[in-house]
Amino acid sequence: MxxxxxxxxxxxxxxxxxxxxxxxxxxxxxxxxxxxxxxxxxxNTTINPDGCIFEHGPRSLRPVGPQGRNTLQLAEELGLTRDVLPILRSDPAAKNRYLYVKGKLWALPNSVTSLFKKVPPFSEPLIKVLAAEPFHRRSKEPDETVHSFVSRRLGREVADIAIDAMCRGIFAGDCRSLSVRACFPPLHEMEQKHGSLVAGLLFGSKSPKVEASGLVREAVDCKWASWSLRYxxxxxxxxxxxxxxxxxxxxxxxxxxxxxxxxxxxxxxxxxxxxxxxxxxxxxxxxxxxxxxxxxxxxxxxxxxxxxxxESVNVIVVNLEYKDDVLPVKGFGHLLPSSENGPLLGVVYDSCTFPQHGRKGSPNSTRLSVMLGGSWYNKLLNSDGSLPSGSDLLQMATQAAAAHLGIKARPIRSHVTLQEECIPQYxxxxxxxxxxxxxxxxxxxxxxxxxxxxxxxxxxxxxxxxxxxxxxxxxxx
Ligand SMILES: Cc1cc2nc3c(=O)[nH]c(=O)nc-3n(C[C@H](O)[C@H](O)[C@H](O)COP(=O)(O)OP(=O)(O)OC[C@H]3O[C@@H](n4cnc5c(N)ncnc54)[C@H](O)[C@@H]3O)c2cc1C
Structure with a gap:
């Protein structure tokens, strides 16, 4: 055997x-x-004695596509069905995502009507960008950076602000060196097959109808945007x-x-x-x-x-908990493009996404995760090349919460984790x-x-x- x-x-x-x-x-x-x-x-999850949950690594999964369905199927096989915590597409935590640009929090367009309006920090309605997209040439190169792909197809502004921030959020990486083919295979394929992203979305092969049951069926029927587990x-x-x-x-x-x-x-x-x-x-x-x-x-x-x-990058995750609900907005969180504050990548509003992970028996507290570092890790380092102390990193995170979200209170609980070489850079x-x-x-x-x-x-x-x-x-x- x-x-x-x-x-x-x-x-x-x-x-x-x-x-x-x-x-x-x-x-x-x-x-x-x-x-x-x-x-x-x-x-890596910490469950504090009062039930308050801090995620030091990944925190949510998407249910869509063959990969998403496969994980749901696995969760079901493992007997986790009753512990799945879905976020519905209609929930603010799914609908509302923000960018922090030039000292202000901006909501990203999240409806068809918002595409027709000029929504800062963008200087023109996104519909103009989308209308022009099919007329841009198809690349003959086997691969290119995410930034160059998006600049070519959707314009420099979308690449510099939205895509830059998104790559920092997903890969903690720089869209000016990440590969579009490896990081976003569907975008690369749409251009290669249909000559344009808009044409790919409109006329591309629709994903085959899946005979679904159990959690996969529920995720489709109830329009889940993402999910986690009770613990x-x-x-x-x-x-x-x-x-x-x-x-x-x-x-x-x-x-x-x-x-x-x-x-x-x-x-x-x-x-x-x-x-x-x-x-x-x-x-x-x-x-x-x-x-x-x-x-x-x-x-x-x-x-x-x-x-x-x-190569891979280091990320620092600072989990923060504040007394009461002190978030000024409801949503998934906000990201910062690299043109902003170098090493600060973004903030996830954990108490908004999974309120079930809050402490038990007392009024809802606010939980945030502040992400720092990635490809900008060196900008965090002291002049002698050492990493700032845990309390200095904590201070950076609380200052970000104060500046971006107006949260002036001191956190009632916090945790700083250095995740070394945690995200490979494609x-x-x-x-x-x-x-x-x-x-x-x-x-x-x-x-x-x-x-x-x-x-x-x-x-x-x-x-x-x-x-x-x-x-x-x-x-x-
Ligand atoms: C901060 C952060 C946030 C993230 N957020 C999300 C998210 O929200 N959603 C999402 O889908 N993904 C997210 N990711 C990505 C995802 O978590 C990781 O890509 C994934 O967990 C990697 O899993 P892995 O098993 O491939 O590698 P790893 O998790 O690195 O596992 C490898 C294991 O091998 C062990 N090991 C190493 N060398 C040896 C050896 N010689 N012998 C034996 N064992 C060894 C290590 O200790 C480790 O346990 C996030 C990642 C990070 C760091």
Whole structure:
């Protein structure tokens, strides 16, 4: 009987183990190796003693598209249906998103009528931009930056303000270097297939009607915009880990750092940890590509070099809780384009998105998450190159809440987390890089497959769906 080893116990690794148990019966043993003391990776929830929840990593998932539906299906399989907290498309937390530009908070257009009005900070109605879009030329380049793509198609202002801020919110990255093909594949495809985004939206192939049931059906019928879980998103990764452990042959080992993957003559590999050597027929790596590189044999120096070349950014998440409802607006949160205050990326209004995560038994408090750093992390550093202290970072976050939202009170609770190298940056050429890396692995004849945020999308939905695809592709015929 065969053994599969999964390196990394974040959502990608756990989902891979789950799907191996489901689809690859030839593996009687599935071992997840996680170097830290807990599973979940960047999915990391603190439940304070009074029930108030702070998310230090991801906080909400979208239900749409095949990826979104797959995660809902997984949540259902894991028995989490009753704990799903949806945000409806009609909720202010879904409808209202803001930009903070030139010292003011501006609501982004969120209705057809608002497209026809001049809505600051934009200098002209967005309908003018959309009407001109189909007449711009199609690019002949295989890839380009998100900024150059959007400038070409929707104009410089939309790229400089809206798209710049959006890339900071999603990737904590700079739209002037991120790849449109890797970061927003549907936009790239629409231009290639239909010559324009507007034509793609109007005439593109409609997503096939899905025979849905359970949570997927509910999400469609009730028009969900996004969702989380009663005990935060870590409930999802904890539930996957439990399902893997409770299935025969499944094991999730924490404090188990993989140190090396050594090929054997019989086509298998030995996976070494500090205290153990496991002979494996299949290895799934779900860790950051740069962390995988040194685990491979020195003879694969080209592959190691490629894997090491993917950059990622550091993000600081400051969770804040204030007494009472002190938010002046209702919505998901606001973002800042890079033209504003360098390292401050945005603020999520957590108490508005998931009021259910508030403290129990006392009046609703206000919870915010302030995100700092990303590609602008260096701007945060002191003149000697050191990171400001936790209390200085906290002060930056509370000052932002005061300046942007008028919240002058002191927070009653706070938490500062530095997430190092947490979001890989898909720069121009990323799609080709993934193909090159995978070719080199195939040539190496190692029984190794890649999943995780380094390759085909960092969103949780992408991580889970890509893990499923990689495993299903190995299903015996
Ligand atoms: C601040 C922040 C906010 C985000 N917000 C959202 C959001 O709202 N929605 C969304 O969809 N996505 C969001 N994301 C993205 C998403 O959370 C991540 O891309 C995703 O969790 C990555 O999961 P992963 O399993 O691929 O990698 P990881 O979470 O990095 O897991 C890899 C695991 O491998 C372990 N490991 C590393 N090296 C070794 C080794 N040698 N041996 C054994 N184990 C090892 C690590 O300890 C880690 O646990 C956010 C990310 C961050 C950082």
């Amino acid at each position: 065969s053994t599969a080893v999964v390196i990394g116990g974040g959502v990608s690794g756990l989902a891979s183990a789950y799907y191996i148990q489901r689809y690859l019966p030839q593996f009687s043993k599935v071992i997840v190796l996680e170097s830290s003391k807990r599973v979940g990776g960047w999915v 935060g998103l870590q409930q999802l990764t904890d539930a996957i880990a439990d399902a893997v452990t409770n299935t025969r042959g499944g094991e999730v080992r924490t404090h188990s750092k993989c140190l090396a993957i050594q090929p054997k003559d019989n086509g298998k590999v030995v996976v070494r940890t500090e205290g153990d050597s496991i002979e494996a027929d299949l290895v799934i790596s779900s860790i950051y590509s740069r962390d995988l590189a040194p685990l491979l044999p020195a003879s694969l120096s080209d592959l190691r070099k490629e894997l090491s070349s993917l 720069k121009v050429g990323h799609v080709k890089w993934v193909a090159d890396v995978e070719n080199k692995i195939q040539q190496s004849k190692l029984p190794l497959k890649l999943v995780g945020a380094s390759y085909r999308g960092p969103a949780i939905n992408d991580c889970i769906n890509n893990a499923r695809k990689v495993i299903v592709a190995m299903k015996p015929t």
